[in-house]
Amino acid sequence: xxxxxxxAALPAASFQMNYLFDDDLHLFRRExxxxxxxxxxxxxxxRLLNVVLNAKDRSTFSPxxxxxxxxxxxxxxxxxxxxxLVRPLGIQAGDxxxxxxxxxxxxxRFLGELGANLVGVEGSLVRARVAxxxxxxxxxxxxxxxNLFRFETDEQFDCVLLIGVLEYAAMFSTEENPxxxxxxxxxxxxxxxxxxxxxxxxxxxxKYFNGCYEDHVGAAFFxxxxxxxxRTPRTFGRRELIDLLSTAGLKHTYFYYPFPDYKLPVAxxxxxxxxxxxxxxxxxxxxxxARDYTGFPYRSFDDALVLSSLHRNGxxxxxxxxxxxxxxxxxxxxxxKSTLAAAYAVQRKPELAAQTRFSRxxxxxxxxxxxxxxxxxxxxxxxxxxxxxxxxxxxxxxxxRQILWNLLKARARNANVEDIVQALLPWFDFLxxxxxxxxxxxxxxxxTLASYMHRLHPVQLAR
Numbered sequence: 001x002x003x004x005x006x007x008a009a010l011p012a013a014s015f016q017m018n019y020l021f022d023d024d025l026h027l028f029r030r031e032x033x034x035x036x037x038x039x040x041x042x043x044x045x046x047r048l049l050n051v052v053l054n055a056k057d058r059s060t061f062s063p064x065x066x067x068x069x070x071x072x073x074x075x076x077x078x079x080x081x082x083x084x085l086v087r088p089l090g091i092q093a094g095d096x097x098x099x100x101x102x103x104x105x106x107x108x109r110f111l112g113e114l115g116a117n118l119v120g121v122e123g124s125l126v127r128a129r130v131a132x133x134x135x136x137x138x139x140x141x142x143x144x145x146x147n148l149f150r151f152e153t154d155e156q157f158d159c160v161l162l163i164g165v166l167e168y169a170a171m172f173s174t175e176e177n178p179x180x181x182x183x184x185x186x187x188x189x190x191x192x193x194x195x196x197x198x199x200x201x202x203x204x205x206x207k208y209f210n211g212c213y214e215d216h217v218g219a220a221f222f223x224x225x226x227x228x229x230x231r232t233p234r235t236f237g238r239r240e241l242i243d244l245l246s247t248a249g250l251k252h253t254y255f256y257y258p259f260p261d262y263k264l265p266v267a268x269x270x271x272x273x274x275x276x277x278x279x280x281x282x283x284x285x286x287x288x289x290a291r292d293y294t295g296f297p298y299r300s301f302d303d304a305l306v307l308s309s310l311h312r313n314g315x316x317x318x319x320x321x322x323x324x325x326x327x328x329x330x331x332x333x334x335x336x337k338s339t340l341a342a343a344y345a346v347q348r349k350p351e352l353a354a355q356t357r358f359s360r361x362x363x364x365x366x367x368x369x370x371x372x373x374x375x376x377x378x379x380x381x382x383x384x385x386x387x388x389x390x391x392x393x394x395x396x397x398x399x400x401r402q403i404l405w406n407l408l409k410a411r412a413r414n415a416n417v418e419d420i421v422q423a424l425l426p427w428f429d430f431l432x433x434x435x436x437x438x439x440x441x442x443x444x445x446x447x448t449l450a451s452y453m454h455r456l457h458p459v460q461l462a463r
Contacts, residue, residue: 027132029145044073045126052133060110061350081264083110084344098157101165105131112138156191163199167233183248196327199262203235205321207290250327259288262322273340352390365397
């Protein structure tokens with residue numbers, strides 16, 4: 001599953017000077033750990049810690065952690081989808097990574113499994129304990145309890161992560177420009193050529209025009225109207241975020257666009273994907289309908305259909321629900337990106353979890369399918385006495401749209417049963433053309449719309 005070291009790594013000199021190592025909690029802390037206001041709720045966080053303490057398997061794909069998901073808080077910290085966000089970053093074993101605001105450690109754990117030399121900093125002692133317990137067997141991971149603005153180390157890092165953190169800067173700093181200050185504070189830990197990575201919601205994300213409540217204050221149209229206060233969480237539009245990073249000295253950026261958002265990504269598009277005329281990024285987004293994490297269910301339109309129109313008009317980058325952005329002081333090396341996009345299928349048996357990558361290779365685009373959990377001896381499952389094998393193969397990209405688009409459009413037009421059948425007719429035809437029938441009683445003649453109608457019950461498609 002990952003790199004497991006037998007003993008805890010020796011703390012660096014700066015940690016010995018500034019922090020104590022707590023053997024019981026398996027983390028570094030100051031002699032007097034200050035109070036930290038942000039919390040998912042004491043009861044919820046205590047439950048998270050108890051789940052991790054009692055789980056024999058604490059890995060990214062742990063069945064015990066997945067089974068413990070009962071609400072949004074536990075889903076956010078235990079979902080197998082969380083780690084997909086950092087896969088496009090190409091972090092490798094031996095890379096030095098600083099994760100500021102590591103929370104309960106889902107990203108921390110995954111990068112520990114990769115073999116990255118990681119320091120995770122978390123302001124909440126309870127949340128830091130959860131992260132430390134998840135990574136207890138990794139000598140390449142150190143967890144520190146400290147305010148992100150006060151954290152100190154002489155180490156420099158190849159990658160500094162601010163995942164779901166920047167938006168809270170004003171709540172934990174009294175400085176005049178807390179967001180710029182946090183970026184400056186984080187970037188001082190970068191090694192030469194290092195990159196700061198920010199994941200954050202887009203205040204102008206399409207989901208917020210479609211009725212989804214702003215994630216941090218729980219109010220409709222709050223971000224799009226820019227109603228943030230001086231000491232509230234806040235998010236930024238794409239241009240605002242670029243300006244913020246540039247003002248902090250990080251003038252070179254590269255954007256990724258996670259869908260439906262950065263929290264639980266199903267597909268991630270790169271900025272190159274949106275500019276490649278041979279690639280249709282929208283076809284990856286048919287099942288990426290946005291989610292309102294307050295539970296508000298009502299929408300005005302089908303966001304997948306609108307995204308298709310946005311792409312034709314070059315607007316996906318500005319209206320993406322979330323951003324994942326790399327920022328550096330120095331220009332990125334030419335041609336350092338080859339992957340245009342990736343799609344993830346991880347809500348399944350670990351041995352069958354896979355990612356699909358679309359990569360530009362000169363005049364062609366290659367589609368690569370890869371298992372995301374290494375070392376599995378058997379890539380199959382048995383259901384009802386039947387074995388379902390899972391074999392992956394690479395291919396050359398062929399553009400086109402899924403038949404699902406027909407169904408989405410039919411639903412948006414308030415379709416009746418006949419419309420739905422008509423939308424799915426190409427799929428039925430394909431099945432009949434390729435089906436192997438063992439019975440001698442085979443229908444004669446081509447299928448017709450009427451021949452399918454009696455097979456379907458009337459349905460009312462929810463908007």
